[in-house]
Each structure stands twice: as C-alpha cells, then as structure tokens.
Amino acid sequence: MLQRILPVIACTVLAAQSFAQPASLKTTFRNDFLIGAAINTRQIEERDTTAARLIPAQFNALTPENIMKAEIIHPQWDQYNFDLSDKLVDYARKQGIKVNAHNLIWHSQLPGYVRRIKDADSLRSWFAGHISTVAARYDGKVYSWDVVNEALNEDGTMRSSVFLKMLGDDFVVEAFRLAQKAAPHTKLYYNDYNIEQPKKRAGAIALIKKIQAAGVRIDGVGIQGHWRAANVPMKDIEESIRAFSALGIEVMFTELDLGVLPNPWDNTTADVGRTAAYKADMNPYPGGLPDSVERTQADAYAALFRLFLKYSGKVSRITFWGVDDSGSWLNDWPIRGRTNYPLLFDRHGQPKRSFFSVIGTKNATAGY
Numbered sequence: 568m569l570q571r572i573l574p575v576i577a578c579t580v581l582a583a584q585s586f587a588q589p590a591s592l593k594t595t596f597r598n599d600f601l602i603g604a605a606i607n608t609r610q611i612e613e614r615d616t617t618a619a620r621l622i623p624a625q626f627n628a629l630t631p632e633n634i635m636k637a638e639i640i641h642p643q644w645d646q647y648n649f650d651l652s653d654k655l656v657d658y659a660r661k662q663g664i665k666v667n668a669h670n671l672i673w674h675s676q677l678p679g680y681v682r683r684i685k686d687a688d689s690l691r692s693w694f695a696g697h698i699s700t701v702a703a704r705y706d707g708k709v710y711s712w713d714v715v716n717e718a719l720n721e722d723g724t725m726r727s728s729v730f731l732k733m734l735g736d737d738f739v740v741e742a743f744r745l746a747q748k749a750a751p752h753t754k755l756y757y758n759d760y761n762i763e764q765p766k767k768r769a770g771a772i773a774l775i776k777k778i779q780a781a782g783v784r785i786d787g788v789g790i791q792g793h794w795r796a797a798n799v800p801m802k803d804i805e806e807s808i809r810a811f812s813a814l815g816i817e818v819m820f821t822e823l824d825l826g827v828l829p830n831p832w833d834n835t836t837a838d839v840g841r842t843a844a845y846k847a848d849m850n851p852y853p854g855g856l857p858d859s860v861e862r863t864q865a866d867a868y869a870a871l872f873r874l875f876l877k878y879s880g881k882v883s884r885i886t887f888w889g890v891d892d893s894g895s896w897l898n899d900w901p902i903r904g905r906t907n908y909p910l911l912f913d914r915h916g917q918p919k920r921s922f923f924s925v926i927g928t929k930n931a932t933a934g935y
C-alpha cells in the first residue's frame with residue numbers, strides 16, 4: 568500500500584513546488600510602474616551569475632551605473648567608446664528590458680580633457696558634439712535619457728559646475744534642446760538627488776518650467792532616492808510627487824537605496840565628490856545585519872512602496888541603484904570598504920526581508 572501511495576505523495580509535493588514560483592518585482596508591479604536596477608560592467612557582460620539570474624526575473628528597466636558617463640563613453644575629444652553601451656542595449660533588447668541611459672551632462676565623471684578646457688567656445692563645441700553624437704546613436708534603442716544630472720545646489724540655486732561657469736545658466740535648456748533634436752524617439756529626463764527637499768525642489772520646478780517655457784521637451788523628472796532606512800523623508804516625497812506631476816511630466820525614483828550605516832555628516836547628500844575616512848565605528852555590521860535594523864529597513868521600504876502605489880498613475884518607474892547588496896556603491900561611498908545593506912537582495916542574491924515587505928504592499932498575504 569505504502570509503495571503505491573509514496574509516488575503519489577512525491578508527485579504532489581513536486582507539483583506544489585513547481586507551482587510556487589518565486590515572487591517577482593516586475594510581475595508584482597506590472598500594472599503600476601517599471602521596476603529597474605542599475606547595472607555594472609560585469610553584469611552587462613553577463614559574468615555575474617547571480618545578476619544574470621535576477622535581472623531577467625525581477626526587472627523590466629536597466630540603467631547603466633557608469634558606462635554611459637562621459638569619462639567612459641567619450642574618453643578623448645575625437646574618440647568615443649561605445650562597446651559596453653552597445654552590449655547593454657543588445658542585452659536589454661534580448662531580454663525585453665527598457666534602458667534608461669545615464670547620463671549626457673553631469674559635472675562629475677567628466678574626462679580629464681574636458682575638465683582642462685579653458686575657453687567657453689571649446690566647451691560649447693564639446694557639449695554640442697557629445698550630446699548630438701551619443702544621443703543620436705541610441706535614439707530609439709534606449710527608452711530614455713537622463714539628459715542633465717545634478718545641476719542644482721541644496722538651496723535650489725544652480726550648482727557652480729564647469730557648465731554653469733562657462734556656458735551660463737541656459738546650459739540645461741540647451742542640453743535638452745540638443746537631445747530633443749538628436750533623439751526624437753527617446754524620453755528626456757532631469758535627474759537629481761534631494762529634489763524632494765522643499766528648497767531644492769523649488770529650484771527643480773523652476774528649472775523644468777524654464778525648459779518648458781522655451782518650448783523644449785522634457786518628459787520626466789528623476790528623484791534619485793539615496794535615503795537612509797531610519798529616516799526616509801516621506802512627507803517631502805509625497806509633496807514632490809504631487810508638485811512635479813502637476814507640471815505634466817512623469818515622476819520617477821531613479822537610484823533608490825536605503826542605507827543602514829552611520830552618516831559621517833549631519834546632513835544627507837549623495838554628492839559623489841564628498842568622501843570621508845574609514846573608521847571601524849563607522850562600519851558596525853561587517854558580519855551581518857541585526858534583526859532590528861533589518862526590520863527598520865523592511866518597514867521603510869514598505870511605507871515607500873505604499874506611497875508609490877498611491878500615486879502609481881503619476882510614478883512611472885522605480886529603479887534600485889544596484890542589483891544586490893554586494894555590488895552597491897554604498898559599500899564604498901562616502902567611506903571606502905564598509906559593508907552596507909541597502910537593496911532588496913542580499914550578498915548571495917537571495918531576497919531579503921525588505922524584498923518581501925515590498926512585494927507585500929501589493930499582495931497582503933505575502934507577509935514578512
């Protein structure tokens with residue numbers, strides 16, 4: 568008798584297992600917004616086996632973490648390096664994933680020869696050539712561009728970058744004008760950190776209105792979202808979704824991660840130029856995350872996704888700045904060599920409590 572029943576039990580267990588697909592972010596939120604991840608060179612080249620498994624299963628949007636920045640894609644005045652960007656575009660096409668190209672104009676990660684330019688005419692000609700060449704090459708192949716990244720100060724005034732100093736404060740409008748011409752089939756976005764904060768948000772709104780008043784196309788705004796798990800500015804975020812979408816553009820969260828490590832400064836910033844020295848007490852969890860911190864992060868992610876869902880008609884994409892905790896830039900910024908845990912997948916690519924809390928905002932039975 569037992570011999571006859573055992574195979575039946577075995578089959579039932581197997582059937583139940585194959586039925587229980589692991590949860591997927593992109594499937595869970597398919598009617599709400601795109602779910603993206605920033606990816607690095609190893610991941611584009613499919614050498615990272617964890618990412619090669621997670622990316623197609625979990626994400627329907629990708630942002631290159633570094634390889635489309637000017638210092639890599641345009642290393643010499645008359646030389647472009649499209650190898651990795653072409654690979655990314657091919658990989659995404661094969662997987663049916665949208666690419667948000669990042670970025671055309673940013674004061675950071677500029678090649679040395681651009682930083683050494685001394686006259687406005689040369690910089691203007693680099694600026695026009697760079698935008699036209701790079702944006703045209705990927706028009707219709709990438710879904711969207713971060714045309715200008717981080718042009719604002721915390722008080723909402725324009726950041727004193729090489730572009731502002733030499734080209735004047737119309738450089739943002741000009742960048743969008745050139746991108747619109749070179750990439751008519753690509754969405755065009757402004758991207759920055761802390762623009763959920765009232766003063767900087769007001770500066771971003773003024774900038775977007777200025778682009779619109781010039782008759783130039785801007786399709787959306789990216790709020791980076793490098794926040795701290797214990798202190799997510801929920802009210803500012805909600806006000807920002809309302810205020811930016813009132814301008815008739817998409818709102819996106821483009822570089823989301825919720826760090827759990829101590830901050831070397833009082834204020835929060837994602838300014839890549841600001842760094843601090845390593846101290847052991849700044850790296851409290853090298854061996855693993857305490858349960859209470861894990862819970863704080865899971866709750867913060869859940870609160871955020873509940874808010875994103877409330878505004879799913881206005882929020883078009885949520886992109887995490889990395890695939891799993893091992894590859895997060897927050898392990899090395901603002902202090903090198905720390906162990907941070909900001910994303911939804913752990914160092915082995917396994918879903919964390921925060922992953923289940925995010926899925927649970929849509930599917931109340933998921934629990935965490």
Ligand code: XIL
Binds near residue numbers: 896
């Ligand atoms: C970061 C990358 O993640 C790092 O690998 C690199 O060393 C520095 O830049 N805001 C942005 C991103 O718009 O391009 C930055 O990415 C993080 C802050």
